Amino acid sequence: MKKTLFTQIEGGKGFYALLATLAAVILIGMFAVYQMEHNGHWITGMNNQIVWGMPHIFAIFLIVAASGALNVASIGSVFSKKIYKPLAPLSALLAIALLIGGLAILVLDLGRPDRLIIAMTYYNFKSIFAWNIILYNGFIALVAVYLWTMMEKRMNRYTTIAGYAAFIWRLILTTGTGSIFGFLVAREGYDAAIMAPMFILMSFSFGLAFFMLVLMKTYKWTGRPLGDVILRRLKNLLAIFVAGVLYFVVTMYITNLYATEHHGVVSFILRDGGIYPILMWGGYLLLGTLIPLALLFHPATAMCRKAMTAASWLVILGGFSLLYVIIIGGQAYPLNLFPGYEVISSFEGDVGSGFYAYTPTLNEILLGFAGIAIALAMTAVAVNALRFLPESLADEEVDPHAKG
Numbered sequence: 001m002k003k004t005l006f007t008q009i010e011g012g013k014g015f016y017a018l019l020a021t022l023a024a025v026i027l028i029g030m031f032a033v034y035q036m037e038h039n040g041h042w043i044t045g046m047n048n049q050i051v052w053g054m055p056h057i058f059a060i061f062l063i064v065a066a067s068g069a070l071n072v073a074s075i076g077s078v079f080s081k082k083i084y085k086p087l088a089p090l091s092a093l094l095a096i097a098l099l100i101g102g103l104a105i106l107v108l109d110l111g112r113p114d115r116l117i118i119a120m121t122y123y124n125f126k127s128i129f130a131w132n133i134i135l136y137n138g139f140i141a142l143v144a145v146y147l148w149t150m151m152e153k154r155m156n157r158y159t160t161i162a163g164y165a166a167f168i169w170r171l172i173l174t175t176g177t178g179s180i181f182g183f184l185v186a187r188e189g190y191d192a193a194i195m196a197p198m199f200i201l202m203s204f205s206f207g208l209a210f211f212m213l214v215l216m217k218t219y220k221w222t223g224r225p226l227g228d229v230i231l232r233r234l235k236n237l238l239a240i241f242v243a244g245v246l247y248f249v250v251t252m253y254i255t256n257l258y259a260t261e262h263h264g265v266v267s268f269i270l271r272d273g274g275i276y277p278i279l280m281w282g283g284y285l286l287l288g289t290l291i292p293l294a295l296l297f298h299p300a301t302a303m304c305r306k307a308m309t310a311a312s313w314l315v316i317l318g319g320f321s322l323l324y325v326i327i328i329g330g331q332a333y334p335l336n337l338f339p340g341y342e343v344i345s346s347f348e349g350d351v352g353s354g355f356y357a358y359t360p361t362l363n364e365i366l367l368g369f370a371g372i373a374i375a376l377a378m379t380a381v382a383v384n385a386l387r388f389l390p391e392s393l394a395d396e397e398v399d400p401h402a403k404g
Contacts, residue, residue, distance in 0.1 A: 004086045004390045007391050022373040030370065033363075043361065043363060053364055054361075054364035054368055055364050057327060063177060065207040066096070066102065067174045068204045068207020072084055073150075078160075083230065087215070089147060089389075092166075102371060108370075138173075142162070146163060174199050187330050189268075197248065205245050209316050209319075212234050219393065226394070227393055229398055235302070235308050239297060253266055265333045269325060276325050276328075280325045283317065283318060288317055295308075
């Protein structure tokens with residue numbers, strides 16, 4: 001494989017127009033944050049029963065995708081696949097940017113962002129949330145070091161070691177994120193050990209879809225060559241990861257059907273829950289899984305770049321649908337406080353027997369898009385300032401006959 005030349009992208013009118021658009025999205029999101037902080041969270045769709053709303057869907061998606069975006073770099077460094085190594089700097093950059101965007105949403109949705117200082121200085125090591133703060137900060141630090149070893153020539157000999165460390169850490173991080181839900185035994189929709197490995201596969205799928213979109217759009221807008229060899233490998237990987245997520249989702253619900261105590265929540269998610277079955281069957285299974293797999297595997301569309309772009313967008317849409325069903329649906333299904341008994345309370349609303357309603361509001365959605373805009377703005381500024389992108393990824397440059 002020929003030596004790869006890395007360069008910055010030029011800052012023309014299109015670049016500054018993109019930054020201006022992202023800045024506008026961020027500012028609108030900050031206005032939404034002000035509205036929620038000034039008026040209180042009662043203006044959102046969240047309530048006493050559903051405390052994790054649309055901002056958490058965006059945040060968890062970005063955090064999970066951050067781990068998966070690093071997968072491209074890991075394949076090059078950890079598994080010694082040479083063809084992926086030119087993509088490693090962009091992969092690591094996008095991983096850091098996505099995680100910061102996701103964490104920004106969480107911080108701005110706390111109600112009291114300054115309370116984050118307490119969360120960072122006082123730890124309850126019995127809490128999975130406390131462990132995740134350590135995992136998130138450690139991920140950013142490790143990936144930054146990994147990136148340094150790749151971009152600083154005299155540090156190249158440490159790239160493999162840093163790559164192994166980042167690879168192991170991101171698996172632990174995604175396990176921790178999935179365990180947030182898997183450890184919540186009080187919620188019948190969450191209580192499942194399979195959540196941890198399922199979130200790892202979800203990260204591979206969501207992160208790679210995001211990475212492919214950024215890669216294709218960046219090379220198209222800057223006029224740089226992007227050959228079919230790289231895209232063929234990436235789209236095949238994406239298809240495998242999408243199928244892997246489907247396997248874990250099916251396994252989780254089949255396992256829950258085996259246990260009588262979970263029949264109610266499975267029926268709620270898959271049949272009786274209103275919006276949740278629609279999102280599960282239509283949003284995740286059809287739009288987010290079956291159609292992308294058809295686009296990525298069918299001979300007529302397998303190497304069509306528009307089809308790859310559409311498949312990537314659909315995988316992201318399906319990811320949001322799946323997370324909405326898991327996170328919101330798991331809270332909408334009532335707690336079984338006293339099995340075999342009906343719970344009656346003077347509280348105005350159903351307690352322990354009725355399904356809780358949640359409708360996302362505009363402020364929540366705007367905050368979520370602001371987090372995505374933060375991640376994209378960070379990526380755009382970085383590739384303009386530093387040499388993250390190969391000058392060419394044409395087939396003759398990456399050598400399709402190279403071993404690995």
